Amino acid sequence: MMPAAGDTGLHADVRARAGSFALDVSVSASAGEIVAVVGPNGAGKSTLLRVIAGLHPLDSGVIRLDGRVLDAPTDHVWVPVHERDIGVVFADLRLFPHLSALDNVAFGLRARGIDVRAARAQARDWLDRVGLAEAADARPGALSSGQAQRVALARALAPEPRLLVLDEPLSALDVATRRDIRRVLDDHLHAFAGPVLVVTHEPLEAINLADRVAVIESGRVVQDAAPVEIARRPRSPWAARLVGINLFRGVASDEAIDLDAGGALAVSHGLVPGTRVLAAVHPRAVALHTAEPSGSTRNQWRARIDSIDLHGSDVRVHLEGGVSVVAQITAAGLAELGAREGDAVWVAVKASEIDTWPA
Amino acid sequence: MRNRARNTEAALPRSVVVLAAVALTFLILPTVALAVRTPWRRAGVLLTDPVVGQALVRSLLASVLAAVLAVLFGVPLALLLARAAFPGKAVVRALAVLPMVLPPVVGGVGLLAAFGRRGIVGRPLEALTGITVPFTTAAIVLAAAFVAMPFLVVTVEAGVRQHDRRLDEAAATLGADRAMTLRRVVLPLLTPSLAAGIALAWARALGEFGATITFAGNMPGRTQTLPLAVYLELDRNPEAAYLLSFLLLAVSIVVLVALRDRFLRIGT
Numbered sequence: 113m114m115p116a117a118g119d120t121g122l123h124a125d126v127r128a129r130a131g132s133f134a135l136d137v138s139v140s141a142s143a144g145e146i147v148a149v150v151g152p153n154g155a156g157k158s159t160l161l162r163v164i165a166g167l168h169p170l171d172s173g174v175i176r177l178d179g180r181v182l183d184a185p186t187d188h189v190w191v192p193v194h195e196r197d198i199g200v201v202f203a204d205l206r207l208f209p210h211l212s213a214l215d216n217v218a219f220g221l222r223a224r225g226i227d228v229r230a231a232r233a234q235a236r237d238w239l240d241r242v243g244l245a246e247a248a249d250a251r252p253g254a255l256s257s258g259q260a261q262r263v264a265l266a267r268a269l270a271p272e273p274r275l276l277v278l279d280e281p282l283s284a285l286d287v288a289t290r291r292d293i294r295r296v297l298d299d300h301l302h303a304f305a306g307p308v309l310v311v312t313h314e315p316l317e318a319i320n321l322a323d324r325v326a327v328i329e330s331g332r333v334v335q336d337a338a339p340v341e342i343a344r345r346p347r348s349p350w351a352a353r354l355v356g357i358n359l360f361r362g363v364a365s366d367e368a369i370d371l372d373a374g375g376a377l378a379v380s381h382g383l384v385p386g387t388r389v390l391a392a393v394h395p396r397a398v399a400l401h402t403a404e405p406s407g408s409t410r411n412q413w414r415a416r417i418d419s420i421d422l423h424g425s426d427v428r429v430h431l432e433g434g435v436s437v438v439a440q441i442t443a444a445g446l447a448e449l450g451a452r453e454g455d456a457v458w459v460a461v462k463a464s465e466i467d468t469w470p471a
Numbered sequence: 472m473r474n475r476a477r478n479t480e481a482a483l484p485r486s487v488v489v490l491a492a493v494a495l496t497f498l499i500l501p502t503v504a505l506a507v508r509t510p511w512r513r514a515g516v517l518l519t520d521p522v523v524g525q526a527l528v529r530s531l532l533a534s535v536l537a538a539v540l541a542v543l544f545g546v547p548l549a550l551l552l553a554r555a556a557f558p559g560k561a562v563v564r565a566l567a568v569l570p571m572v573l574p575p576v577v578g579g580v581g582l583l584a585a586f587g588r589r590g591i592v593g594r595p596l597e598a599l600t601g602i603t604v605p606f607t608t609a610a611i612v613l614a615a616a617f618v619a620m621p622f623l624v625v626t627v628e629a630g631v632r633q634h635d636r637r638l639d640e641a642a643a644t645l646g647a648d649r650a651m652t653l654r655r656v657v658l659p660l661l662t663p664s665l666a667a668g669i670a671l672a673w674a675r676a677l678g679e680f681g682a683t684i685t686f687a688g689n690m691p692g693r694t695q696t697l698p699l700a701v702y703l704e705l706d707r708n709p710e711a712a713y714l715l716s717f718l719l720l721a722v723s724i725v726v727l728v729a730l731r732d733r734f735l736r737i738g739t
Binding site: 165192194195198200202207209219222223 | 643647651655656659660
């Protein structure tokens with residue numbers, strides 16, 4: 113279990129169960145790297161975090177941090193939670209209600225054998241760094257949600273853990289506080305020397321904060337890439353919906369894709385027939401017409417308007433029937449169309465507007 | 472609230488109100504009578520009676536020691552009952568709290584059977600060390616601890632069950648082992664339950680009669696406690712008995728007030 117030279121950061125190869133739910137993911141993060149773990153609620157993100165921290169049993173796989181094996185069921189290795197050196201900011205914070213903000217932050221330092229006075233001095237310094245020096249003597253019950261979040265962050269950072277994990281650090285906050293805490297997180301996560309894992313169900317948050325994003329759906333990693341890549345070429349409908357593009361899965365034939373969900377889309381570039389592909393259509397590339405378009409557009413079908421919502425100065429029109437897509441048009445365009453929810457319209461997408469990549 | 476209370480009252484038949492009034496009078500009357508009959512002006516003289524004074528000191532000392540024993544061993548037992556899973560746990564809990572419903576004199580006989588000179592533990596203990604327990608001050612403490620500890624155990628166990636274990640997880644991620652988590656997170660948050668348990672156990676220990684007279688005897692100047700003195704003085708010196716009774720009553724009231732959040736506000 114000697115740390116191997118060059119083996120730094122977190123490597124987690126996790127297979128675990130939570131109720132009837134199976135988690136099977138590999139996640140790694142190097143020193144100084146911020147990795148966001150995103151995915152819909154119930155995808156297994158928090159379970160992954162709990163397994164890494166040692167709070168949930170690992171069925172098989174291995175968790176290694178800076179070359180030290182923390183968990184490897186087949187080799188009967190299991191480092192208890194309190195010896196893992198992993199700082200956790202819980203979604204529900206879990207500040208100790210009977211201790212002042214200062215003593216909450218000093219707790220981890222005390223646990224490492226630092227005497228009361230030195231631990232308090234360091235804790236005061238950490239509170240100062242998160243901008244909370246004045247609330248040192250307050251009990252958690254007297255803190256605002258933003259202040260409590262800062263205390264939780266300072267408490268996790270103070271013992272200088274090897275790995276920092278944060279579970280939904282912004283979800284319990286109102287919009288104004290969220291902006292505030294995002295800035296605090298941004299500063300401190302980037303200053304942190306070890307790897308950072310941030311669990312969130314808000315991909316925009318992840319894209320803003322992280323160096324890399326791992327998208328988890330139904331217990332599996334569906335994409336692990338740089339934020340730009342996730343935004344440009346999402347590999348899951350969930351991520352696509354959140355970055356605002358239409359995403360389809362299907363099997364390529366020569367210059368078309370047979371979609372898994374039914375229907376087909378023609379593309380303007382050659383594909384390897386028989387391979388599985390992902391196809392993206394930006395909502396702005398979806399045109400709507402009242403009558404059948406007479407142009408050369410190869411992709412056109414009739415659909416019913418399911419719903420219309422405002423999107424800045426534009427409107428997003430959700431269409432059902434044919435290939436179900438979202439179209440983004442201007443408010444003026446909608447007025448010209450004269451269509452309302454429930455009406456039937458013609459949908460057209462130019463083949464050249466469809467981007468594809470291997471699934 | 473006011474309207475609802477009035478409606479409830481109006482909804483009760485007159486017979487219920489009358490019977491409730493009888494119950495209340497019956498429960499309050501002895502306390503009032505005790506206060507009325509207590510010879511306040513002779514209190515100083517009566518309390519300086521050496522037999523009474525010794526009984527008072529002995530009772531305070533024994534009840535405090537019994538409470539200390541109850542905390543020392545009862546808190547771990549409460550933690551075990553609340554946290555550990557083992558076969559037969561329900562039976563173990565029932566046996567542990569049995570002294571709460573056991574007639575105290577039966578408890579005393581049981582203690583004699585265990586720690587008496589011919590008891591299953593008492594006989595080898597005397598053979599090995601020459602120590603005999605019954606009819607000593609130690610016996611008073613043991614009898615009091617036997618009847619009092621279950622009160623502490625059930626109170627603290629309820630507190631442990633309410634403890635938020637997510638805080639223990641947080642403590643572990645901060646590097647705290649089980650001992651530190653217990654010391655710095657669990658026990659501090661148990662303070663209200665612990666205080667209530669100590670108050671109940673101590674009050675029960677102070678008032679102990681049946682097990683004490685059976686196991687420790689009633690020797691004035693040696694093993695006579697306050698409740699035993701009250702019983703004995705009732706024949707010899709009723710005034711002293713009234714005064715001592717009122718003293719014990721005052722202690723009970725103080726304990727009840729201290730525990731008001733637990734017992735006086737139920738349903739309000």
